[in-house]
Amino acid sequence: MTAYPQMTAAERTAEYACVQQKFEELKARNLKLNMARGKPGKAQLDLVSDIFGFMNKPEDYVSDGIDVRNYGDLSGLPAAKRLFAEILGCQPEQVFVGGNASLQLMYDTISKACTHGMLHSPRPWCKEPVVKFLCPSPGYDRHFKVTESFGFQLVTIPMTDEGPDMDAVEKAIQDPCVKGMWNVPKYSNPDGIIYSAETIRRIAAMKPAAPDFLLMWDNAYCIHEFEGDYVEFPDILSECAKYGNEDMVFEFASTSKVTLPGGGISCFACSEANMAYMEKLLTVQIISFDKVNQQRHVLYLKNKAHALELMKRHAAVLGPKFRAVVDVLEREIAPLGIARWQRPKGGYFVSLYAMPGTAKRTWELCKEAGVTLTNAGATYPYGKDPEDSNIRIAPSLPPVEELEQAIEVLCTCLKLSALEVLGV
């Protein structure tokens, strides 16, 4: 197969007619498939639903002498702190255990920065004329939305194969209006990149002009390999502490993609000084998050080793889905020279870069054929991809046989939109 850009106009016209016919056939199937969000499929939910069998004996109700059913213990069960600390490599006393959503803890941290200020803030951020926030892009749309919602200016930082472009970051943080930065450091959303040791060192050693710079470290995929063995990852809290930056970082994690997306537990981890500050604010807001569910998770997951075993079982479901996506792309699209993509070993996404100027059009065509993708542009600040190129594929929800159909649609639409741009 000749690559599209190398084809003659006549060849492209013939190819277009052929792909167009294929597209019409696919549309006639009346598909309704969704690859929009990193939503686990039913097989993964069933895999963990034995978690409901716990909490059935009176001794299950007590953890470290605490009756988990009652009010109290703002920062969570000590046993749940130990579990997260072991997984993240930090200390239990650095962990605050939350409810079912780490996104809520992230939002709340930003919200408190606005209303009350962070530990080292000269004033609450809502009193600042301008707040800017660094957004390594492509990145997680929900992160960007949080900071957009509070009226911050979103500053795009390009992603490299080793994480955010640190030259750009180090330059940007000289502006005292730059108050923080989003990160998904392991299996970044959507690129699936693991930040390199050198990137992490440079992040930990940053000297931002803002005294209250907030490093948002969303370790969403900390144990989420679907291909190969668990990959060790440095503890960002002690990395930052090495450079006197212990109060700069808030790390987040959850069991949303370990146990249940709608019913897991979450945490943030931070320095002891930050913890004391946050607890003073949080005690006004909540008596504690759901300790019953924390205890259920402690009993079910036990420890890091046991959690990693469970992740192997998730991998057995997820791995074939990711391979299906990438295999079809390699077979159908690679020879055409119209797109490139990552081949991640963990996380929840395949990040595809279509020919510039074709992502939105591809998204529309997929929608026309019954396949829902994450909005084109969503992985960039304000939902605007300057290249109109990145498409985030989330293969976790559909069963493999549906996924194969969805990818067939995607490939066909990629071809159509590329041909439209190249001219037919």
Next chain:
Amino acid sequence: MTAYPQMTAAERTAEYACVQQKFEELKARNLKLNMARGKPGKAQLDLVSDIFGFMNKPEDYVSDGIDVRNYGDLSGLPAAKRLFAEILGCQPEQVFVGGNASLQLMYDTISKACTHGMLHSPRPWCKEPVVKFLCPSPGYDRHFKVTESFGFQLVTIPMTDEGPDMDAVEKAIQDPCVKGMWNVPKYSNPDGIIYSAETIRRIAAMKPAAPDFLLMWDNAYCIHEFEGDYVEFPDILSECAKYGNEDMVFEFASTSKVTLPGGGISCFACSEANMAYMEKLLTVQIISFDKVNQQRHVLYLKNKAHALELMKRHAAVLGPKFRAVVDVLEREIAPLGIARWQRPKGGYFVSLYAMPGTAKRTWELCKEAGVTLTNAGATYPYGKDPEDSNIRIAPSLPPVEELEQAIEVLCTCLKLSALEVLGV
């Protein structure tokens, strides 16, 4: 027994010596008893722990076609909305189902008013030079703390036997800086007062100067009778709507004192216009609260009638505790003319008014004798009771036999502090 104020100095001196000796005896018991918070006791937790036996069949995981285990459905399960709507008397589509803490939903509503503004706000409250909030007092310390934490000026409104002094409220709301008002309308915290129909009518018909006045309606004890039958209570949403004030009110409730304090579910209820506005903000913050626990509660509580049956079983535990408190007070303190108190039929508190100027001292003496009470003054804005009189008694946690000892201590301390003030 002569009332203390009517005693001669010599009689008081004799009485003081006698009470002082009793106090020393009680101290020698080395008690460690807690009547500080409205925390259910172990018997109540055990009463409801069969809730953990639900969610054990695949069909339990699905509610109205929704897999409760997965992401999605921001405003909660329709079945959970129906349950709360039936209990509160509002419409299911007016209900947003939250996590384990209604306090968190209240905090979050106030927080969003500050950062984003409410539906009818000319600007976010953080841009207002001054925000004032009405605090019917005595009231719930955690309410007052939330608004204090955001830097609002707390305005004390006296409580009457029918609820807040509405003359004072109607005057106060002419100030456009007055942006809202706290309420615990049924079995108020701590007085145990049920707002009268006329009070509710006047509240619903208010014409505040602030276009975004926020009526915080914490219906914490909506089905929490411990004496006598369930008392019907008007739906504040439709009451407000009668006067064109449908967007003025946010109602809150939870199952914290129906099922489990640490692991229940909560909700807010508001007009459809407010709901649309809040969902737009909340979708940035969370994908949904824990729908698994919502489903567990739907299966366990079933409907209002079934929930009321459960509340009868709570009443069988709580009733004797409240009677123990009030009986001892009537026997020991009533004849002395040094305190008065409410005799509530629901809620979680007995509100006691000691002789002015003696509440703090009574609290200290109790502490010395090993009995922890809610901080004296906590029921007033900024923790300052202008009369130094109100003491909130929370009899729910200790078993009756411990409670009797704790009340004995309290009575002794009330006597000592009254005698100190009267002169001995």
